[in-house]
Amino acid sequence: MTLLRGFARSSLRRRLGGGLAAGMAVLWLAASTVAGLVLRREVAEVFDSALQEVAQRVLPLAYAEVLARDTDGATQRMAPVGPHREYITYVVRDVQGRELLQSSDADPLRIPRDLPPGFHTTDRLRTYTEAAVQGTIIVTTAEELTHRRAAVMRAVAALIWPLAALVPIALLGVWAAVRLSLKPVVVFRRAIETRGRGNLMPIATEGLPDEIAPVATSVNALIGRLRGTLEAERSFTANSAHELRTPIAAALAQTQRLIAELPDDPRCERARSIETALRRLSRLSEKLLQLAKAEGGGLLAETPAPLGPVLRHVIEDLDRQTACGDALDVSIPPDGGPPSDLDPDAFAVLARNLIENAIKHGDPHRPSTVRLTDGLFEVSNHGGIVPADQLMRLTRPFERGRTTAEGSGLGLAIAAAICRGAGLSLELTSPIPGEVDGFRATVHLGSGSAESDTSTRR
Amino acid sequence: MRILLIEDDPVLGMAVRDQIVAGGHSVDWMKRLDEATDGIHAAVYDLVLLDLMLPDGRGLDFLKALRAAGDVTPVIILTARDQISDRIAGLNAGADDYLVKPFDLFELSARIGAVGRRYSGNPNPLVTAGDIEVDLAARSVRRSGKSIQLTAREWALFEAFVQRPNVLLSKAQLEERLYSFDAQIESNTIEVYIARLRKKLGADAIKTVRGMGYRLGTPGSRG
Numbered sequence: 001m002t003l004l005r006g007f008a009r010s011s012l013r014r015r016l017g018g019g020l021a022a023g024m025a026v027l028w029l030a031a032s033t034v035a036g037l038v039l040r041r042e043v044a045e046v047f048d049s050a051l052q053e054v055a056q057r058v059l060p061l062a063y064a065e066v067l068a069r070d071t072d073g074a075t076q077r078m079a080p081v082g083p084h085r086e087y088i089t090y091v092v093r094d095v096q097g098r099e100l101l102q103s104s105d106a107d108p109l110r111i112p113r114d115l116p117p118g119f120h121t122t123d124r125l126r127t128y129t130e131a132a133v134q135g136t137i138i139v140t141t142a143e144e145l146t147h148r149r150a151a152v153m154r155a156v157a158a159l160i161w162p163l164a165a166l167v168p169i170a171l172l173g174v175w176a177a178v179r180l181s182l183k184p185v186v187v188f189r190r191a192i193e194t195r196g197r198g199n200l201m202p203i204a205t206e207g208l209p210d211e212i213a214p215v216a217t218s219v220n221a222l223i224g225r226l227r228g229t230l231e232a233e234r235s236f237t238a239n240s241a242h243e244l245r246t247p248i249a250a251a252l253a254q255t256q257r258l259i260a261e262l263p264d265d266p267r268c269e270r271a272r273s274i275e276t277a278l279r280r281l282s283r284l285s286e287k288l289l290q291l292a293k294a295e296g297g298g299l300l301a302e303t304p305a306p307l308g309p310v311l312r313h314v315i316e317d318l319d320r321q322t323a324c325g326d327a328l329d330v331s332i333p334p335d336g337g338p339p340s341d342l343d344p345d346a347f348a349v350l351a352r353n354l355i356e357n358a359i360k361h362g363d364p365h366r367p368s369t370v371r372l373t374d375g376l377f378e379v380s381n382h383g384g385i386v387p388a389d390q391l392m393r394l395t396r397p398f399e400r401g402r403t404t405a406e407g408s409g410l411g412l413a414i415a416a417a418i419c420r421g422a423g424l425s426l427e428l429t430s431p432i433p434g435e436v437d438g439f440r441a442t443v444h445l446g447s448g449s450a451e452s453d454t455s456t457r458r
Numbered sequence: 459m460r461i462l463l464i465e466d467d468p469v470l471g472m473a474v475r476d477q478i479v480a481g482g483h484s485v486d487w488m489k490r491l492d493e494a495t496d497g498i499h500a501a502v503y504d505l506v507l508l509d510l511m512l513p514d515g516r517g518l519d520f521l522k523a524l525r526a527a528g529d530v531t532p533v534i535i536l537t538a539r540d541q542i543s544d545r546i547a548g549l550n551a552g553a554d555d556y557l558v559k560p561f562d563l564f565e566l567s568a569r570i571g572a573v574g575r576r577y578s579g580n581p582n583p584l585v586t587a588g589d590i591e592v593d594l595a596a597r598s599v600r601r602s603g604k605s606i607q608l609t610a611r612e613w614a615l616f617e618a619f620v621q622r623p624n625v626l627l628s629k630a631q632l633e634e635r636l637y638s639f640d641a642q643i644e645s646n647t648i649e650v651y652i653a654r655l656r657k658k659l660g661a662d663a664i665k666t667v668r669g670m671g672y673r674l675g676t677p678g679s680r681g
Contacts, residue, residue: 238539238541241538241539241540242511242537242538242539243538244538245538245540245558245559245560246467246470246538246559247467247469248559248560249467249470249538249559249560249561250467250469250470250473251469251560252560252562253469253470253473253474253477253560253561253563254469254470254472254473256473256477256562256563256564257473257476257477257563260477260480260563278560282560286540310542313542313545313546314542317545321565344542344543345541345542345543348541348542
């Protein structure tokens with residue numbers, strides 16, 4: 001039953017084809033049964049009429065024959081006109097039951113005596129009896145019931161047999177018709193299946209049948225609303241960033257001018273403290289905005305693109321700001337790597353946070369490794385081992401482990417939130433596999449599922 | 459260098475303007491794109507510092523229009539939009555550099571210097587003219603190993619010669635350099651500053667091409 005349900009659920013075409021063929025077969029069988037019943041009644045009527053007619057025709061002939069006889073007591077058997085199977089036989093008897101005359105095939109039937117006038121049915125015969133000359137001559141015509149049944153069965157069989165050929169033909173016809181009718185639906189389904197996870201462009205609705213077109217319209221309306229929501233969210237994040245960064249930039253720039261213009265005295269020292277606090281505020285606001293964006297959605301690109309060029313930009317930018325070029329061992333495929341549907345901005349934030357994390361907490365005398373390969377983004381740094389229990393907690397906001405390095409404690413939380421939102425998997429390992437120390441963050445870019453996880457290995 | 463600053467935030471704009479002036483450059487500060495469009499058609503700038511979100515439009519559109527008109531003035535974008543896609547869009551639109559707010563004023567000065575040197579055809583900040591050694595990044599001048607102090611206006615003029623060592627600069631071009639120092643440019647201002655530079659660097663440091671302008675000399679060299 002479960003198998004049948006599974007079969008029916010698996011394909012609309014199969015469900016329609018199977019249902020229509022089964023329905024047609026059942027209807028055909030029901031019609032054949034009704035036709036068989038009607039046929040049996042009609043055949044009975046026709047054969048009864050024939051029995052009665054034969055009896056009524058034979059009776060005067062038999063009477064004339066009996067009167068014209070020279071001898072009494074001998075049964076006369078009518079010779080057949082030609083070889084044939086006699087379906088209706090008759091026997092003429094006198095009042096004592098002696099057989100006076102009978103048809104050629106009457107013997108084997110053993111037509112019973114003393115049958116009441118009119119129609120009568122025994123267990124094997126259908127008979128008709130008619131008497132004449134005050135009941136002295138009795139004619140009984142008989143027919144085997146099996147003959148009638150066989151005639152009806154043959155007729156019904158002739159009705160049913162075509163079904164054996166008709167069902168496969170009907171199945172084929174239904175399959176072809178359904179396939180043709182559902183072609184726009186299949187095209188619609190493929191259009192949804194083949195698009196990237198982040199593709200929120202409307203689906204083409206041209207050529208869809210009336211039954212499906214409203215579904216496509218609704219799907220497009222839903223996609224449009226989702227797109228609008230994500231764009232509003234992006235716009236809000238971008239505007240928030242602008243509104244927050246500009247006053248911080250103004251305060252920082254004015255403070256720096258103040259430091260430049262003040263003589264080297266306690267006032268200048270105070271201004272430097274303000275500058276340090278503003279820098280910290282700037283970093284924290286940037287990280288909080290990144291975390292808000294990472295947790296908000298819109299992390300998938302509509303069109304997949306290689307991540308290599310984005311990673312090069314991120315490293316170039318980091319190098320310009322922190323002169324970290326010598327501290328990084330970077331490996332990016334020359335062609336930029338395979339296309340990914342991860343949003344380039346989201347990947348830039350992810351990569352920047354993982355690289356900053358490696359530079360900040362890694363051994364300053366050994367380079368950190370940044371590797372982008374087919375379906376994998378990996379950032380490793382040498383340095384102390386992170387215990388397994390802390391490794392688990394590092395992706396929580398403001399979790400800083402045992403490090404004394406300056407930081408917001410949000411970098412790995414942002415990376416984990418991006419991976420979670422984009423359906424990617426982030427793996428944190430310490431020590432680096434095959435090494436005695438260090439920390440490695442690996443993003444599996446190829447998973448592409450809606451689920452994601454953050455795993456740790458020690 | 460004469461720099462056009464397009465920034466609508468008054469507090470930030472003021473600090474950036476002061477930093478540019480302190481760096482020995484002249485600056486025109488515009489707060490709207492329509493003012494900036496008029497300004498760039500009226501004067502020759504060596505560099506544009508461009509904010510992207512302005513009250514009357516997007517800085518990116520201004521930049522695209524500038525490039526479409528064939529204007530190759532170097533542009534550094536100053537913006538609070540930090541997304542990598544915004545950065546790529548800015549560079550693709552023809553920006554020479556991109557600085558995300560909040561930025562360090564000293565980093566801004568370094569970027570201004572780097573872009574200026576790149577466009578002068580000599581990205582190397584160390585320039586030698588005869589026995590004069592100039593470090594454009596450190597803004598230092600030495601002659602025969604001896605350090606020479608220049609004022610902001612003297613530096614603004616001298617930098618123009620050092621950036622284009624073999625180019626003849628007209629008096630009008632040199633006046634552009636001093637135009638934004640909030641001082642009246644008199645008819646003999648350039649001659650006064652040229653005289654001061656010759657006094658500090660040597661009479662042969664700057665050559666006069668009569669009736670046409672001035673060019674950098676090769677002091678201390680024979681012939």
